[in-house]
Amino acid sequence: LNSANNGMNGNGVHHVSVRAHVSVNPAKLKSHRQRWNVRPSEMSKKTLNPIRAIVDGMKLTPNPEKPMIALSIGDPTVFGNLPTDDTVLQAMKEAIDSHKYNGYAPSVGYQKSREAVSNFYSCPEAPLEGKDVILTSGCSQAIELAISVLCNPGDNILVPRPGFSLYKTLAVSMGIQVKHYNLLPEKSWEIDLQHLESLIDDKTACLIVNNPSNPCGSVFTKDHQHKILAVASRNCIPILVDEIYGDMVFPGCDFQPLAPLSSDVPILSCGGLAKRWLVPGWRMGWILIHDRNDIFGTGIREGLIKLSQRILGPCTVVQGALESILNDTPPEFYQGTISFLKSNSEICFSELSTVPGLNPVMPTGAMYIMVGIEMEHFPDFQNDVEFTERLVTEQSVFCLPATAFEYPNFFRIVVTVPEEMMIEACIRIREFCARHYRPRSQDSHELDQ
DSSP: OOOOHHTTTTTTTTOOTTTGGGGSSSSHSSSSOOOOOOOHHHHHHOOOOOHHHHHSSSSOOOOOTOOEEOOOOOOOOTTTSSSSHHHHHHHHHHHTTTTTTSSSTTTTHHHHHHHHHHHHHHHBBOOOOOEEEEEEEEEHHHHHHHHHHHHOOTTTTEEESSSSHHHHHHOOOOOOOOEEEEEEEGTTTTTHHHHHHTTTOOTTEEEEEESOOOTTTOOOOOOHEEEEHHHHHTTOEEEEEEETTTOBTTTOOEEEEOOOOOOOSOEEEESSTTTTTTOOOOOEEEEEETTTOSSHHHHHHHHHHHHHHHTTSSSSSHHHHHHHHHHHHHHHHHHHHHHHHHHHHOOOOOOOTTTTTTEEEOBBBBBEEEEEEGGGGGOOOSSSSHHHHHHHHHOEEEEGGGHHHHHOOOOOOOEOOOHHHHHHHHHHHEEEHHHHHHOOOHHHHHHHH
16 A cells, blocks of 8 residues: 555654544644743753853953053964965965865875875884874864763763863763863973872773873973873773874974884874964864774774764865875974974073063973962962953953963963064063062061061
């Protein structure tokens, strides 16, 4: 019988024929919702960016007599003084002109582009093939996919404090608990390994390591990374390592990727073009799957492939340019960037380390410097948020309060600004501190004696 005639659809579901039962009001068969009630999802309500929450709550009214200097934005392109290399732009132009990259790519990326990344990062201690690379829409999506594939709601992850706020934003929105392990400013922001290990329990699904660090600008030694791996190995915890600032380290300092040092700990390494190639808006990131002992097995790989299908992969034009970007960018371009960052960091450190009440920690990589505030010497302010808020009001200099990174009484400076702006900003910060600094009572007694 035809299903239209017998009231059955192709799935064997019975349809009520209104004509057969004229007395039944069709509206009664629907739900009894009487009014509109469209609400945001629980996931959207649990999604909170701590930086936005803090900055949006600040009263930021610059001094109209002083031009604004924003040392708050982790985007190296903002001031126009750090353009990407011409070879990078040329690779993009050629990708567009080829007309080959206007359609959909596989959700994990073109095989040729994945192989370009695997060839670039492969080494004898941690060999990579194209199948070990998932291309993503920026490093932030790489981090999201890595957390999503390793963790279930109710699990917990270990993240650095101070640390990049996105880890918490993503985890909390997915119902994953965040446990913060401490970094030690007196040890150039090394991990407090004892504290780290004390946080691990049977619900710990992954350890996030960020090296070089945002917001600290620190770079871990090989020895320290071996100790981190030992903690993960003892407790059978996989590592998500965020190496977006990989190789952005100052001359005289070495960056050592984590995966080649691991003998047994499986690692998802997240990276991208954003920072080293100075094109954060191009949204090209990747996950490198390091699993030499087959601990992840096929499950994690297949999980990443499935998760990548949610947005069908990153921009195809950038994928088309990727091989040339990685292989043809001259070493002088990278060297020029890190020399500039080191010079600006040294200017900032030397200027602020002689300001009473401030304790900058000299970075060795990335684009940031963290500055401690001796709050007891600044009674006009209750915390780092008020301190940085008034710095804008009085001096038109905006630094990000480190409360945004779960680390009160510090602020973060981005060192990508032009040199003359960096010098001017330091002069204004010094002036601001001189106005508000108060010696403690015991200090003044010592001075009297």
